[in-house]
Amino acid sequence: MVTITLSEQTLSHLQSLPPIEGNTESKVRSLLEAEYRRQLSRYNLIDRAMREKYKISFDDFETRKVVKERGFTWEVESDASEWELAVSGIRTMQRKLKELLGNSKDENR
Secondary structure (H helix, E strand, O other), rough: OOOOOOOOHHHHHHOOOOOOOOOOOHHHHHHHHHHHHHHHHHHHHHHHHHHHHOOOOHHHHHOOOOHHHHOOOHHEEEEEEHHHHHHHHHHHHHHHHHHHHHHHHHOOO
């Protein structure tokens, strides 16, 4: 177990969160879950926008070499980078949520 020291001000803010009941550990876990879900939503939004723009999935975008096909323009290269980050972020956030929620279920047993 790791001990973390919080300032009185931070602890006060944490304790004043209305929708979160329980001890400090459960409040921090709830905040982590909310942040992971927020990031997942942002990444999903980017993925959806790119799918609509290019009318294909990211895997197809890479397989078809759309960046090369469209002449390596700044816009397409920028989209490719942003999309790749989003797809990777989706996997990461899903994994982190699974780990966090899996651990919280184990601790509640």
